[in-house]
Structure formats: C-alpha cells, structure tokens
Amino acid sequence: MAETRYTPRDHFQEVTDRIVAALEAGVPPWRKPWDSDKAMPSGPFNAATGRRYHGVNIMLLGSHPRTWETGDPRWCSFDQAKAKGWRVRKGEKAALVFFFKPVQVADRDAPEDVEKEKTVPVLRAYPIFHAATQIDGVPPYVAPGIEEAPWRAPEATETILHNSGAVIREGGDKAFYAPSQNLIQLPPKSAFLSADAWSATALHELGHWTGHESRLNRNLSGRWGNAAYSQEELRAELCSVFTAAEMGLPLDLGQHTSYIDSWVAALKRDKREIFRAAADASKAAEMCLGFHPDYAARLAAEKSADGVVAEQPRPLARQTASAAPTPAAAYGPMPTHIARRLNPQPAAEATPATPPTIEEAPTWTYAPR
Numbered sequence: 001m002a003e004t005r006y007t008p009r010d011h012f013q014e015v016t017d018r019i020v021a022a023l024e025a026g027v028p029p030w031r032k033p034w035d036s037d038k039a040m041p042s043g044p045f046n047a048a049t050g051r052r053y054h055g056v057n058i059m060l061l062g063s064h065p066r067t068w069e070t071g072d073p074r075w076c077s078f079d080q081a082k083a084k085g086w087r088v089r090k091g092e093k094a095a096l097v098f099f100f101k102p103v104q105v106a107d108r109d110a111p112e113d114v115e116k117e118k119t120v121p122v123l124r125a126y127p128i129f130h131a132a133t134q135i136d137g138v139p140p141y142v143a144p145g146i147e148e149a150p151w152r153a154p155e156a157t158e159t160i161l162h163n164s165g166a167v168i169r170e171g172g173d174k175a176f177y178a179p180s181q182n183l184i185q186l187p188p189k190s191a192f193l194s195a196d197a198w199s200a201t202a203l204h205e206l207g208h209w210t211g212h213e214s215r216l217n218r219n220l221s222g223r224w225g226n227a228a229y230s231q232e233e234l235r236a237e238l239c240s241v242f243t244a245a246e247m248g249l250p251l252d253l254g255q256h257t258s259y260i261d262s263w264v265a266a267l268k269r270d271k272r273e274i275f276r277a278a279a280d281a282s283k284a285a286e287m288c289l290g291f292h293p294d295y296a297a298r299l300a301a302e303k304s305a306d307g308v309v310a311e312q313p314r315p316l317a318r319q320t321a322s323a324a325p326t327p328a329a330a331y332g333p334m335p336t337h338i339a340r341r342l343n344p345q346p347a348a349e350a351t352p353a354t355p356p357t358i359e360e361a362p363t364w365t366y367a368p369r
Contacts, residue, residue: 009125010271011098011123011125012271012275013271015056015060015098015275016273018060019274020264020267022063023263023267024264043062043073043245043246044058044061044062044067044073044074044075045075046074046076047074047076047131047135047138048076048077048083048084049076049080051302052246053075054279054282055282056275056278057097058241058278059238059274059278060098061075064095066134069133070130070133071143072130072132072133073141074131075097075129075130075131076128077128081135081138084138086135086136087136087137088129088135088136089134089135092129094127094129095127095130096125096126096127096128097126098126098275099124100122100123101122101123102119102120102121102122103120103121103122104117104118104119105120143248150294151246151247151289151292151294152248156292157198159291159293160203160206160291160292161202161206161291163291164206164288164291166184167181167184168183168202169184170187170188170189171185171188172185172187173191174187175187175201175204175205175334176205176208176334177209179208179211179212179220182209184202184208185205186201186205192343193342193343197342199244199249200240200249203240204237204338205236206239207235207236207238207281208220208236210239210287210288211236215287216280216283216287218280219232227266230263230265230266231273233263234263234277235277235281235284236281238277239288243285243289246285246295247289
C-alpha cells in the first residue's frame with residue numbers, strides 16, 4: 001500500500017486567495033443590498049470573553065455571510081461555548097481565525113558562542129462558530145447604545161480629529177495626507193455625498209497620518225502608481241474600515257474590498273502582505289480610536305484586565321504645517337474609493353471653504369478648530 005503523505009494547509013495562501021478573488025470579482029458574493037437593519041453594529045468580537053478580534057480576522061469575520069445576514073458580530077470557539085453552557089449545533093462548519101504564536105526554533109545561523117535558539121512568530125488557525133446561527137443558548141445580541149459606547153456618537157469623528165492634534169486643511173477638490181508637511185487636506189464637507197462619506201475619508205487620511213515617522217513610522221515614501229503607494233493605501237483604507245466598525249458607522253467591508261483593485265498584484269506577489277497590512281491597520285485604528293477619551297478609557301481597562309500596564313492617553317499638542325504646502329496635483333489622481341464618496345461635481349475652491357450651516361447639514365456641521 002502506498003504511503004499517504006500529509007500536506008499541511010497553507011493558511012497564508014488560502015486567506016490571500018480569498019481576498020484576491022473578492023477584489024477581482026469587483027463585488028464579493030456575500031455583499032447584499034444595503035439594509036441598515038442588518039448593518040454590522042461593531043467590529044467582530046468574542047461572545048464568551050468580549051475581546052475584539054484584530055488584524056486580518058476583522059476582515060474575515062466582518063465580511064462573513066453569517067455576520068451580514070444577522071448583524072451579530074459575535075463568535076467563539078467550541079470549548080468557550082461549552083464553558084458558558086452553550087451548545088454548538090451538530091454538523092456546523094467552523095470559520096477560522098488566525099493568530100501568531102511565538103515558537104522557539106533552532107538558529108542555524110547563530111555563531112558558536114551565541115544561543116542556538118530564536119523566537120519566531122508562527123501562524124496558527126483556530127476554529128470558531130457564529131453565536132446567532134451556530135450556537136444554541138446564546139443570549140440575543142443587543143448592540144451597545146451611545147451611553148455604553150460614546151465613541152459612536154455622530155460627533156465622534158470630529159472629537160478624534162481634534163484630539164489627534166493633526167493639521168487639517170479644508171478646501172479644494174482633493175483628499176490627501178502630505179507627509180512632508182505632516183498635514184491632511186480634505187474637500188469641504190458640502191462636497192461629500194453624506195456625513196458617513198466624509199467620516200470615512202477623514203478617517204482614511206488620519207490613517208495615513210498615523211504612519212508618520214513620529215508615530216507608527218510606516219513607509220510613506222511611495223508615489224502614485226508604485227508598489228509602496230498601493231501598500232500604504234491598503235493600510236489607510238483598512239484603518240478607516242476598522243475604525244468605522246468600532247464607531248458604528250455604516251461602512252461595509254465588502255464594499256471597501258471591491259473599491260481597491262490596486263492591491264491585487266501586491267497580494268499575488270506576497271501571500272503574507274494582507275496579514276502585515278491588516279496588522280498595521282489595526283495598530284493605526286487603535287491609535288485613531290485612542291484619541292476619543294471614552295475609547296481610550298476602554299482600551300486602558302482591557303489592558304489592565306490582561307495584566308498589562310496601560311499608558312494614560314495624552315492629548316497631542318496642536319501641530320503646525322510648513323508655510324509652502326506641496327500642490328495637490330503632486331499627489332496624483334484621487335483614489336477611486338475616495339472619489340466615490342464625493343458628489344459628482346465636488347466644490348473646487350482653492351482656498352479653505354466656509355463649512356455648511358446648520359440648515360445645510362443639521363447632523364454633522366463641522367467648525368474647524
């Protein structure tokens with residue numbers, strides 16, 4: 001009898017193939033017509049522990065059909081459900097989440113007088129089940145209101161932008177972050193299709209802002225059309241998605257995925273890129289959300305519960321921009337996923353525009369500080 005060899009699954013490749021297929025399809029098959037009653041009210045989290053999922057798991061669980069069919073973002077493992085007195089239904093197929101586990105391995109390149117082991121992160125996959133559709137006994141999901149999650153108030157984006165200390169200029173017909181001047185440029189609010197479209201764009205540019213060398217220190221040297229530019233666009237857009245999910249903004253992950261076709265080549269070249277990008281975006285989103293005092297308090301409480309010494313959030317000093325900003329044209333065409341949030345003929349003032357009045361935008365009028 002011939003010996004059967006076991007071939008381990010390549011989870012890096014499986015996840016990359018799934019996301020590339022969604023990008024190439026234009027509209028992922030799990031996306032449904034917009035239904036506000038089924039919008040995901042928060043980022044995916046563990047039903048048993050209350051802990052939020054991070055990195056690529058936000059994409060995988062947030063865009064999962066079960067999440068969108070029910071609006072319930074809760075998942076947990078078989079053992080966690082059992083410990084809670086819940087029961088995973090017989091025959092249910094698990095979804096997978098991924099974590100990097102530190103493992104000691106032999107270091108063959110180490111000199112003779114140096115320790116022969118090193119620690120490397122190894123990807124591990126864990127099966128989990130959806131609370132509302134695969135597990136019996138789980139209490140119905142009730143999305144937290146503004147009282148429980150103040151960072152979901154309509155003005156939360158403005159609070160985050162103000163507390164970040166970022167320089168934000170309003171006017172013109174382009175949205176971009178200028179690393180050399182360390183400033184964000186946004187069209188006037190009246191140019192956007194909705195308050196949520198403005199928030200998504202503002203959070204996207206703030207995502208770029210987090211990558212400055214004085215903050216998370218990502219590679220911001222890319223120019224329009226090259227690989228570094230596409231990689232940073234991926235991180236900023238995922239940051240916007242992850243942040244919006246925690247803020248309860250109606251931004252669906254499938255829609256964002258279908259917007260950005262420039263990622264496909266990079267993901268096909270490197271099966272680990274989506275994991276790195278999602279990890280970077282999670283860090284950026286946590287930084288952005290940390291500028292909301294109530295969310296910062298929540299993060300501090302979570303870290304304290306885990307035995308980690310939590311840093312107290314510090315308001316940043318208001319930054320200043322250089323006197324001669326680079327012309328907007330130098331930053332190339334506006335990405336499609338940003339352009340689609342603007343009205344067909346956005347305002348094109350060359351100087352900062354007057355914000356809309358209360359009558360024009362009663363729920364999201366913004367007064368630049």
